[in-house]
Amino acid sequence: MDLLTTSVATVESASEPCTVVELAGEADVTNSDALREVLEAEVAKQPRMLIIDLSGLRFMDSSALHVILRANRVMDRQGGVLALAAPREPVAKMLRLTAADQLIPVYASVSEATAE
Amino acid sequence: MADPPAAAPAFWHAGFLYRSDAEYADTVAGFLREGLTRGEPVFAAVPPAKVSLLTDALGADARHAQFADMTQLGRNPAWIIPRVLAFAERHAGRHVRYVGEPVWDTRSAAELREATRHEALINLAFADADADILCPYDTVRLAPAVIADARRTHPLLLPAGGRGIARGHAAPHQIPSSCSSPLPAPPHDAMIHTYRTDLARVRALVSEHARKAGLSDTRAGDLVLAVSEAAANTLRHTRSHGSLSIWHDEDEVVCEIRDEGTITDPLAGRRRPVPGAPGGHGLWLVHQVCDLVEVRSDDSGTTIRMHMAITPPQAAG
Numbered sequence: 001m002d003l004l005t006t007s008v009a010t011v012e013s014a015s016e017p018c019t020v021v022e023l024a025g026e027a028d029v030t031n032s033d034a035l036r037e038v039l040e041a042e043v044a045k046q047p048r049m050l051i052i053d054l055s056g057l058r059f060m061d062s063s064a065l066h067v068i069l070r071a072n073r074v075m076d077r078q079g080g081v082l083a084l085a086a087p088r089e090p091v092a093k094m095l096r097l098t099a100a101d102q103l104i105p106v107y108a109s110v111s112e113a114t115a116e
Numbered sequence: 117m118a119d120p121p122a123a124a125p126a127f128w129h130a131g132f133l134y135r136s137d138a139e140y141a142d143t144v145a146g147f148l149r150e151g152l153t154r155g156e157p158v159f160a161a162v163p164p165a166k167v168s169l170l171t172d173a174l175g176a177d178a179r180h181a182q183f184a185d186m187t188q189l190g191r192n193p194a195w196i197i198p199r200v201l202a203f204a205e206r207h208a209g210r211h212v213r214y215v216g217e218p219v220w221d222t223r224s225a226a227e228l229r230e231a232t233r234h235e236a237l238i239n240l241a242f243a244d245a246d247a248d249i250l251c252p253y254d255t256v257r258l259a260p261a262v263i264a265d266a267r268r269t270h271p272l273l274l275p276a277g278g279r280g281i282a283r284g285h286a287a288p289h290q291i292p293s294s295c296s297s298p299l300p301a302p303p304h305d306a307m308i309h310t311y312r313t314d315l316a317r318v319r320a321l322v323s324e325h326a327r328k329a330g331l332s333d334t335r336a337g338d339l340v341l342a343v344s345e346a347a348a349n350t351l352r353h354t355r356s357h358g359s360l361s362i363w364h365d366e367d368e369v370v371c372e373i374r375d376e377g378t379i380t381d382p383l384a385g386r387r388r389p390v391p392g393a394p395g396g397h398g399l400w401l402v403h404q405v406c407d408l409v410e411v412r413s414d415d416s417g418t419t420i421r422m423h424m425a426i427t428p429p430q431a432a433g
Binding site (some may be wrong): 003007028061062 | 340348
């Protein structure tokens with residue numbers, strides 16, 4: 001089984017449909033290129049909102065974080081919003097310690113993110 | 117206040133070797149009061165008993181100074197420099213005063229090595245800062261070797277009473293051998309695992325061992341993150357294998373990552389990365405989540421030794 005699995009879906013939000021990328025498993029330096037490809041492909045479609053669902057992610061390292069930060073910069077430039085949803089505690093702590101949670105909105109769930 | 121000289125920012129880093137509470141109150145409170153009188157931002161991070169001593173000595177003036185319990189703020193000495201840099205940055209453009217007492221007698225040998233290293237790194241981290249830094253040392257309770265290192269890490273030494281100043285033995289950018297020579301060897305029964313790309317296996321081994329040794333889920337998760345970040349550097353920066361050693365005793369779990377990489381910046385992981393920075397988070401996280409981290413690096417390779425106490429640490433008395 002792959003260490004990291006990704007799946008992409010479109011969900012309805014308060015305003016218009018938004019993209020949800022669901023991550024499951026462990027995201028680290030060994031699969032950050034694959035994560036980058038998935039995120040870049042979705043960011044290139046210029047969605048208004050891109051939500052990364054972290055609920056299935058047991059572990060995330062700084063390489064994966066850098067991929068997410070890069071996607072966030074491009075979304076910003078495009079006038080869109082990148083959001084993170086449902087990080088488990090170890091991942092949430094890592095987002096706090098790197099202050100990434102001050103740059104990227106973090107929601108308790110995907111539905112809370114789409115309610116914005 | 118006298119006009120400050122227009123010269124380059126003056127960085128002043130002095131050790132203060134004290135013998136009694138009275139000397140401490142007199143000299144350290146005097147140093148703080150001088151700053152307050154000049155309207156300087158003033159910050160003191162010292163053990164809790166010393167916070168009381170200083171607030172008592174300063175009386176009503178104490179409310180203008182900022183105090184922190186060093187046994188918490190600086191339990192891991194690598195946490196101190198980013199906090200003091202943040203204090204200086206909050207008051208950018210102004211001369212600041214800081215008292216830091218990172219060394220006390222109940223620290224472990226590894227903690228003392230790191231606290232001494234921290235003192236040496238202050239010279240590097242604040243070389244361009246407009247700051248006066250005073251570091252008190254308890255000459256009654258601390259071992260002579262620790263005091264000898266204080267003389268090596270401080271460019272200046274303030275005698276008791278605070279009058280007159282002597283030169284310390286600090287050579288710029290030099291780290292005393294007590295905290296830069298190779299670490300004591302791991303115990304013979306340490307578990308050793310060689311890895312190249314299977315970091316999931318590294319994490320699983322750390323998690324299993326940490327829980328078995330008695331770490332809580334949260335603290336085991338912290339150690340897993342630290343070790344994984346250290347091991348990720350092997351992949352990022354070398355073409356060879358790395359090795360993980362794990363051992364524990366009744367007090368702590370220790371994980372060590374060794375590889376052929378070289379860390380050239382002695383302050384790596386001790387400066388808070390700019391939010392959103394595309395790098396520099398790995399060693400920052402290692403230092404932030406562990407109780408203590410020891411790094412040794414030269415042309416032959418790098419060792420990162422990460423300590424986690426089995427009983428979650430409390431502030432010392």
